[in-house]
Amino acid sequence: MPKSLLGERPLFTVLAEIVAIWIVSDIGYYILVPLIGDYSTHPFKMAAYYLFWVVITLINFWAFYRHWGTIKVNVSTFGIIALACACIALYFSYILPLFPALPWVGALRPPSELLYASPWYFLPKSIEIGLQQLLIVAMVLAFKVQGFSVHTTARWSAVLFGGMHVLLALSGSSFIYVAVFTSAATIAGFIFPYLIVRVRNGLVYSYLLHWGFYAVIIIAARVLLIS
Numbered sequence: 001m002p003k004s005l006l007g008e009r010p011l012f013t014v015l016a017e018i019v020a021i022w023i024v025s026d027i028g029y030y031i032l033v034p035l036i037g038d039y040s041t042h043p044f045k046m047a048a049y050y051l052f053w054v055v056i057t058l059i060n061f062w063a064f065y066r067h068w069g070t071i072k073v074n075v076s077t078f079g080i081i082a083l084a085c086a087c088i089a090l091y092f093s094y095i096l097p098l099f100p101a102l103p104w105v106g107a108l109r110p111p112s113e114l115l116y117a118s119p120w121y122f123l124p125k126s127i128e129i130g131l132q133q134l135l136i137v138a139m140v141l142a143f144k145v146q147g148f149s150v151h152t153t154a155r156w157s158a159v160l161f162g163g164m165h166v167l168l169a170l171s172g173s174s175f176i177y178v179a180v181f182t183s184a185a186t187i188a189g190f191i192f193p194y195l196i197v198r199v200r201n202g203l204v205y206s207y208l209l210h211w212g213f214y215a216v217i218i219i220a221a222r223v224l225l226i227s
Contacts, residue, residue, distance in 0.1 A: 046124035161189030
């Protein structure tokens with residue numbers, strides 16, 4: 001990928017734009033929730049909100065995505081997506097119903113969405129994950145354009161992706177919640193660049209890893225509170 005893809009923007013500016021989109025979209029979420037409700041109560045409105053940010057991201061970083069050659073649309077791609085859809089259907093139909101929604105436990109201060117999330121919760125959440133993955137791809141490709149190794153990019157990704165989750169502390173979440181999400185994001189942030197750069201259709205695997213974390217953490221939150 002040629003350095004000309006950065007245009008007039010230095011690497012720092014690209015990273016600043018990525019962080020800005022992430023933070024502003026998060027701030028918008030916390031402003032909207034008291035007004036229209038969260039993912040489970042108003043999934044279509046929240047999905048539309050994140051679709052707006054997906055469009056902004058695609059427009060802003062289109063030069064990167066257009067020259068990116070690791071997505072190969074072929075039979076195997078559709079096979080992976082079909083298998084993923086089957087696993088998701090299994091999760092919604094059989095696994096999630098085994099762990100019903102729980103009432104809010106204020107003393108524990110868990111994220112309430114994990115306690116009563118319905119299948120509709122995953123509509124806006126899936127789009128939000130897509131937004132975050134697009135931002136991660138833009139970051140990875142920006143480092144690649146500058147000639148950074150995948151390992152160096154992975155370390156930066158771990159720091160940035162993990163660091164963004166420290167901001168959860170500002171939402172009033174408990175220390176344990178912030179620690180769990182930050183630790184998981186740091187580990188995932190290190191893995192994502194390897195998948196995106198070195199694995200054919202790695203973005204699909206990266207997205208599914210990201211999505212799967214929320215599927216697991218919802219069950220884990222309910223199991224821990226039941227016990």
